Amino acid sequence: MVWKLFTAFLKIGCLSIGGGYAVIPLIQEQVVEAEGWISEKMFTDIITISQMTPGPLAVNTSTFVGLQAGGTVGALAATAGCILCGLVISLALYKFFQTYQTSAYVLEVLNGLKSASLGLIISAAFTIILLALCGGNKPGLDLLSFNWTALLLLLAMLSVLRRWKLNPVAVIFISGIAGFILYR
Amino acid sequence: MLKKSIKTYAWLLAVNLFISTFTFGGGYIVVPMVRRFFVEKKQYFTEEDLTDMAAVAQAAPGAIAVNLSALAGYRAAGTAGALISCCGAVIPPLVILTVISACYQIFVSNVTAAAVLKGMESGAAALMVDLITDMSAMILKKKSLFLSAMVPPAFIANFILGINVALILFVCCFLCVLQVFCKRRM
Numbered sequence A: 001m002v003w004k005l006f007t008a009f010l011k012i013g014c015l016s017i018g019g020g021y022a023v024i025p026l027i028q029e030q031v032v033e034a035e036g037w038i039s040e041k042m043f044t045d046i047i048t049i050s051q052m053t054p055g056p057l058a059v060n061t062s063t064f065v066g067l068q069a070g071g072t073v074g075a076l077a078a079t080a081g082c083i084l085c086g087l088v089i090s091l092a093l094y095k096f097f098q099t100y101q102t103s104a105y106v107l108e109v110l111n112g113l114k115s116a117s118l119g120l121i122i123s124a125a126f127t128i129i130l131l132a133l134c135g136g137n138k139p140g141l142d143l144l145s146f147n148w149t150a151l152l153l154l155l156a157m158l159s160v161l162r163r164w165k166l167n168p169v170a171v172i173f174i175s176g177i178a179g180f181i182l183y184r
Numbered sequence B: 001m002l003k004k005s006i007k008t009y010a011w012l013l014a015v016n017l018f019i020s021t022f023t024f025g026g027g028y029i030v031v032p033m034v035r036r037f038f039v040e041k042k043q044y045f046t047e048e049d050l051t052d053m054a055a056v057a058q059a060a061p062g063a064i065a066v067n068l069s070a071l072a073g074y075r076a077a078g079t080a081g082a083l084i085s086c087c088g089a090v091i092p093p094l095v096i097l098t099v100i101s102a103c104y105q106i107f108v109s110n111v112t113a114a115a116v117l118k119g120m121e122s123g124a125a126a127l128m129v130d131l132i133t134d135m136s137a138m139i140l141k142k143k144s145l146f147l148s149a150m151v152p153p154a155f156i157a158n159f160i161l162g163i164n165v166a167l168i169l170f171v172c173c174f175l176c177v178l179q180v181f182c183k184r185r186m
Helices: A002-015 A020-034 A040-052 A057-099 A104-134 A148-164 A168-183 B002-021 B027-041 B047-059 B064-102 B104-108 B111-141 B145-159 B165-185
Strands: none
Touching: A002 A020, A002 A057, A020 A040, A020 A057, A040 A057, A057 A104, A057 B047, A057 B064, A104 A148, A104 B027, A104 B047, A104 B111, A104 B145, A104 B165, A148 A168, A148 B111, A168 B027, A168 B111, B002 B027, B002 B064, B027 B047, B027 B064, B027 B111, B047 B064, B047 B111, B047 B165, B111 B145, B145 B165
């Protein structure tokens, strides 16, 4: 069972390029449909939990599924499988780029990847901003559900960040306290 | 020497535990965190190196946050550093999810937890805007029209059209190779 968990999540880890929510259908197919380790409802619950807690979705799911199917050892095996492939490939890829930095092709591909990843980061930022301001991840014109408090909080945190280079963890902490005061 | 490296390993483990505990809102939020601790505080590498790493962490399979932590650890203390950072990055979600899975129903219906998390969403959004501003400045500084022009299509393809990330990155690599090839031919 432990070995099965490890290989299933190794497969998920290897095939999930781009991270985040692109992984959802892949995990669903492996864990819910093929193996039946958890139910559809439980999987939706994990996605909800992942939105509210730190940590990557794939790691959170592997922990949860591992616990359900094989206890603590299962959770550890699933998580190890899930991160192994990315770890090895990103280290190898990074070494490759460092070694062949003099090649015009390699340099340009790395520069291009940087540009594309900025585009993807902006895309991720939009998702977070929409979630914070409108409560959903699809752009809507519903002005009634627009959260002005969240916008003000965002702008306040941003100006503090730009002016004093505040510690990112402090920013998360302060905005958490502000949320407690403003929304409770 | 040995004492110094143990100190570095301990710092790596602590800082990654710390970063990972506060990565609400997706893997990219790790980038400003790594920038703060590895680039600004300890100066293990430059901001330019960080964008290299972010691009590699993005292009490799798996969770971006874990990949980036491992790369930062690698730059700071070699392969052992990468493994230690990776453990540091994985332990907090493992522990937190174990606790939460035991009391899920109580957690989702708790008003206070929801209010705090709603506030944190705004903070995470502010961090992302801050990061994007600096990264855009860095790419514009290169004064390459080709590289600058690649950003908006990547954004549109992913956010509006919902195209698979792997495909976007593949097309981007292909265009880069094609561009160098054409330049050499001329």
